Amino acid sequence: MTDWPLDWQALVDEAVRRRKEEGHTQKSLAAIAGVSMPTVNAFERGDIRLRLEKVFDILGALGMVTLPSAPGSLAAFVRAARQRWSELVEPLPPAHPSRQSLGHVTYAYAIADGEIELPLGSLRKQLQDLPSTSGWSPFWVPTKDNIRPVIRDALIECWIGNPDADRVFRDAAHSDFWQVTGDLKAYLQRGYQEDGSGNLEPGTIFDLTLPVWRTAEVFVHILNLAKALDLDLEAPIQFESRYTGLEGRELVTWAAPLRRRPVAETHRSRTNAVKLATSTSIIELMNDFGDVVHRILTPLYDLFDGFDATRQFVEAELAEFRKSALQAQVEPR
Template sequence: MPIQLSRQRLADLLIDPREDLDLEIKNWLDLRGDNDAKATFAKATLALANHGGGFILLGLTETDRGCVEAEGRPPTLDGYSQDVINGIIQNYADPAFHCAVHIVARQDEQLFPVVVVPGDHRSPIRARRAGPHGNIVENNAIYVRKPGPRSETPTSGQEWDALLRRSLANRRDEMLDQIRDLISGAVPAAAQPAGPARFDQWTEQCLARWEALIADLPPEAPERCPHGYYFVAYELIGDLRTIPPGQLPELLQRSVVRHTGWPPFWFPTRRGIEPYPIDGVVECWLGREADAGAFGQHDAAHSDFWRISPDGLAFLLRGYQEDGLENRPPHTLFDVTLPIWRIGEALLHAERLAGNLVDGPATVTFAVHYRGLAGRSLNGVNGRRLMFEGHVARQDAITERTTIEAASIGPNLPEIIHPLLAPLYALFEFFDLPMALVTEELAQMRRGNL
């Protein structure tokens, strides 16, 4: 039986969730009998679709103590089936689109519906009808996500520009995918910045800081990532804006790219696990002992350590998600798709942070390091990429880096990731990473098809 890692990615959404621009939290809406509830849900899906996609968690409510289950759990979750959800969208969305619906278990084994809203639309989605009595949803209205977060109609030229730019980008991406089916190209590398000393020093400092934080933990503590880890680091070169320290949290929250349930550089806001300023940078470590109560338990894949400097430097270290699978011992598997998704998200984070932190063009020096590879077998553990056992790594660690223009990341993501990750995959008995696999997986990631 294939190991359903996708279910684990969705379960990550239920770990200390917080509403943001690409995540909406709703209580137990009666989507069968309550027309106001249907309109409320439809408005959220329309806004997320125009935002570029996202997720809706049902059955939860936000409190001062964090996100908890809402009152009124129904006897069954039949009212949140794929047919019910997409029937509402068919009634309200023009053009209509399809949402995936999953019933996902939280760590306490309670089940909640998770709706994955796609965002790869080639034109803005409008409301084809009004809500009951003309309330909640307006006929022919177009909704977008705004800070707060809120789902409202665009009212400024900037909001309209962002919406239309996203639609045009999706058309461009579709055209590029068609071209990639015909030829295999490569994105030109940016000119190498003079001297990597600052970047290398930053990486070494971040590793030393993480090692100091885990020094007092037991040798087999999962927060130490005893079976291995990977890290990404990048440096932005350009005309950096001067950001007052008090504005950094909001800027970093806007820079999070969420295509999966556990995005890189996630910025939690719950007391006790929130990032903190230290030595002139923003730091977050989810492996602190005090955090165990927030998550119920720790594992290496959810004990992120990251640092971001207002000088344009970023670092993220994370353990292997494969080591947390129930039916396979740790340090045995290496998933064939996860590096593509994780590094893709990290590169998109660099692109977005550059847009928020740099005036004008920006160059990105990006490095990725994997450790704890020796003895692992390359496999498709999510059930979509079945592989024969036997591709085993003998080398334990590898580091690769690239330098690209920030503006080229979104349009050329497959062409950047393929040469960056091909040497990693080759460690598994010369496995030749197909360009088609990279392109297809990144398209799945961007559509939210977990």
């Protein structure tokens, strides 16, 4: 139980301690919390003139407070999706790949602020007809029994990690769980490719390039869906991603060793999880794709001993990504 009255300076001191313990700079914490760096600086100086919502943003990013999610919000949808995934994997053995126990990445988005409501059957068909961007596209719609998407509880749900399914790949990276609602909220959870069998010791590395490619794939998915549904180009997009199991991993060139030089120095994460979030629009994604990808991923790379993922690096990876996504109906510029 919290002692009352609340000691403000003790709260600030604990927040600073947690920030440092998790390896955050004031800059990276500000990016994750969605506030400015001067706001974080003022909070850590004990300034009591800050708006309460900004304080809650900072404390929430440090895991010190959990705020209620508004019904129908993206946050409420994500929380319910995570709970559903937990229920599905609960009966599985602790080491089962579908548990993604070494870590995973999640992507979630909401388009048009819930102002659209589509029939789930036709939306599932639209998702199935979207062009592929890789051999394992986000929100892939399989057709095999036990893993094909089903309609339940007013949404579309797909669990490719179902242990009873006839699957070619059974590692964490191919055990996707996703949900999509009729008002265009979506959630995808996937294990790390780096943790597959036959790789280096699972749970020890984090590839330099894959976050750019996978984030770009989700954004292209959004653009393709928006085009298929003929959505207004000004439609707003809320986007968030979350990476877990990062602590102790070293940033390396693993997925493209022949194309990318090895990371020059040791860059290791001392933080286990990070949530990234941004607001954009369909038209901004179309016109400033690289900028959106860069700004959402900068705090992630910063966790690895301050690795500087420059705009030039991101654009170079996106250029390679475009080469492998030529079949996409909407190509990022």
